[in-house]
Amino acid sequence: MAASERILIPGPAGSIETVIDTPDQVPAGIALVAHPNPLYGGTLDNKVVQILAKTMVELGYVAVRPNFRGVGQSEGVHDAGNGETDDMVAVVHAVRARHALAEAPLVLAGFSFGSLVVSRVAMRLAAQRMVFVGTAVTRGRVEPVPEDAIVIHGEKDDVVPLELVLRWAEPLGVPVVVIPGADHFFHRRLHIIRNIIRRGW
Numbered sequence: 001m002a003a004s005e006r007i008l009i010p011g012p013a014g015s016i017e018t019v020i021d022t023p024d025q026v027p028a029g030i031a032l033v034a035h036p037n038p039l040y041g042g043t044l045d046n047k048v049v050q051i052l053a054k055t056m057v058e059l060g061y062v063a064v065r066p067n068f069r070g071v072g073q074s075e076g077v078h079d080a081g082n083g084e085t086d087d088m089v090a091v092v093h094a095v096r097a098r099h100a101l102a103e104a105p106l107v108l109a110g111f112s113f114g115s116l117v118v119s120r121v122a123m124r125l126a127a128q129r130m131v132f133v134g135t136a137v138t139r140g141r142v143e144p145v146p147e148d149a150i151v152i153h154g155e156k157d158d159v160v161p162l163e164l165v166l167r168w169a170e171p172l173g174v175p176v177v178v179i180p181g182a183d184h185f186f187h188r189r190l191h192i193i194r195n196i197i198r199r200g201w
Helices: 047-058 082-098 113-121 162-172 190-200
Strands: 003-011 014-022 029-034 061-066 106-111 129-133 150-154 176-179
Touching (some): 029 047, 150 162, 150 190
Parallel strands (some): 029 106
């Protein structure tokens, strides 16, 4: 049974509220899971974020879910992904030190706006794998990802149209796994996200 704790981690703009879920075996690494846009209600308790964290724990990773600036107990104000990137880097460093995982592999996972943020984190921290769900290509520049990235999108996403994600992925040579009938929040299809990631690992 995984252990879960909610802590405050010092960050560039103040405390960062973070939930850490730890597997019951020796960790395979750290998985940073970033939530959707807080301007539209996104938090670390989002159901897609929770299924991403749960899946990462099942795969043996310490799953780390921070709240972005101004959400919950996290201090600071929304910074369109810029300050949030700094915060996520700080969280990874803090968790590495806290859990004695200095050299452990890092997985970066993000849902919607969270995908934009972790794409920028990957420019500063080496990642073993990347997982994007509902990639927020309409919210700003999502940085390129490697060909082995797992990119999942809903066929009927009315927040980020599938066509735009395919256009982003095409020059990168990255496959996009499309879940038929799924909207942006993957209602009644969360288990499919979990299965896609587990099969792709």
